[in-house]
Amino acid sequence: MRFLAVKVLLISFLCAIEGFAQLANDACATATSLCPSVGVSGSNIGATAATCPTCEDNFTFCFSGTNSVWYQFNTNVTGGDVAFTFSNLNFNLQANRGNQLQATIVQAVVPCDAATYAMVSNCEAGSAGAFTISATGLPANTTYYLVVNGAKNGGATLPAEATFDLIGSGTGFDRPPAGLSIGGPTMTVCPQTPTSFTAYLVNCTDTSDFYWSVNGTLRAVTQSSLWLTSELQNGDVVSVVCSCFNICPDTLTYTYPAVSVDPLTVDAGPDLTVQAGGSVQLVGTSNGTDFMWNPTQTLNTPYAISTYATPEQTTVYTLTALNANCALSDEMTVFVSDNLTIPGSFSPNGDGHNDKWVIEGIEFYPDAQVVVYDRWGQKIADIAGYSLTKAWDGTNKGKPVSDGVYFYSLDLRLNNDTKPLKGSITVIR
Incomplete structure (x- = not known):
């Protein structure tokens, strides 16, 4: 048992250093998507044999499907010719292991069902250097698979394993360049006036939301191509970002010239x-x-x-x-x-009740000034910032005034044109 455990650990270590972990695109169902004219770095190192239950490797064209890796692509809206070029092949040089790659393009009537596979391109039976897989006249908007594996050439008992570079092109695969522009104001904009910007797209399908920015700061996300704003300042720069295509998305950005806003304030x-x-x-x-x-x-x-x-x-x-x-x-x-309540009398007799002339609501007017006069027009109190704590206590220079009627002028001091409120107050002891 101890020997078996050591052997398992040794095999795991060798697999790790040689890259034998199962590849993400080891099965048809997990094929890597290829994009027009976009190079990818590929590998079939560690690809499983036909016993993989979901790999759908049980086919034979000019080579059998064992130890295959899978790629997937869609033809464009017109269809036509496609070609995939393999280059920079670097093989795992190991005793009893092949040193050639094999590849072809497969169409599946039922996705990833080996019983429905049909080869639609040339079939490379084994190449140690750069090679091309090509197909002609493919119909539009159709899914195909590019399957790659290693040969057991030269009497090898182990299939070839290699890394490689892969890129596809052709009239049936290439997409016309997608384009984005913005339609906006062509003359000076009035401030705070709704201004519209419209994103115009060409050769773009499966459009994403539109991300609108002003001076590099995101301001809005719209599902439609129209954006309306009333917050532009002179010199603002509006830009929009969106993407095209669900498969092999293409992100586009366009910046509109600086907007001129009238200086009216x-x-x-x-x-x-x-x-x-x-x-x-x-x-x-x-x-x-x-x-x-x-x-x-x-x-x-x-x-x-x-x-x-x-x-x-x-x-x-x-x-x-x-x-x-x-x-x-x-x-x-x-x-x-109208929240002022001005009492007509108070009783400053020291009993702790109604001893001051308290004006309810005066706290809303912190600058209010009260001037109190006697019947002969003599000023006996002048209180700025009238409040509960500074309310008139019925004294004149610290001495109690006599009972009777007095007159007041209450200036709320809201501004220079506010007229003082005037009336009378009776002191009762």
Whole structure:
């Protein structure tokens, strides 16, 4: 048993160093696909004999199918002649092993069913150097197999094993070069305007998805050849990548010339907040020549870059700028606030309840300023950044004021044109 184990290990080692592991294309069902005019490096080293249950090597043409490797190819849409050239044959030089390769092209009515094989090319019975296998007049869109094995020439008891280079061509195999181009804008594009790009393909079937990039960054993947974008900047470069053919795919790339985008800009300005009944200035910026704000009903000059708004409710205003070629719009929102609750009285008597004049909602106006006057118009309190912690406590320079009615001016300080809110407050002790 120990001797048998050592023998198995020795055989495994020899197989490893000589490359005798079973090849991926050892069987017809796992044949390696060949592509037009694309060279491959092949080998039949380690190919199994006809006893392989799925190899379908049980055929005899000018050679038997033992120890074969398999390749597969499809004729093109026109059909015609095909030729496969073998070169750079390097044989495994071993005692009692042949030194010639054999090959032919086989058609199978039933894929990989040896009973339906038919030879359609010349049959190379044994060659130690470069040789060609060729077939003429093959029909279009048909699958064929190129089968290769080693000869037992010169009285050898072991079939030849070799590495080789293989390339195929011919009118029935070659494909017209696939081509890709892009149709796009031929003149200056207006900013933020939907712009279409179309990929045009020639000699391409089984098209993949289209991968669209701008300046080298992937932006979209489309199943159709059309891509629409509104995000182009001046000088952007659009490119597309796709592939043709499920078998022997061909990846294509095309880059469209840099896009020219009109320099028109517009900015409606930041969102603003105004107390109900107040007005606010809308200040836009643009390099356009003409302007229009919408909606116009609450604006005093809707056709100027800057205007005043007196909205009754929260309103989205759109500023549209125009030049000789383009129009461009931007939006801003004026929020109308009615969230202030201004108490008419408070009782600063030190009982811990209602001791300060707390204005609910004032926290939304961090820059608010409150000025309190007595009945003779004398200022007795001036509080900037009015808040819960800075609310008026009914004192004047640290001394309690007397009970009675006082008057206030509350400036929310949203902008220079906001009118202060005015009213009265009663101090009750």
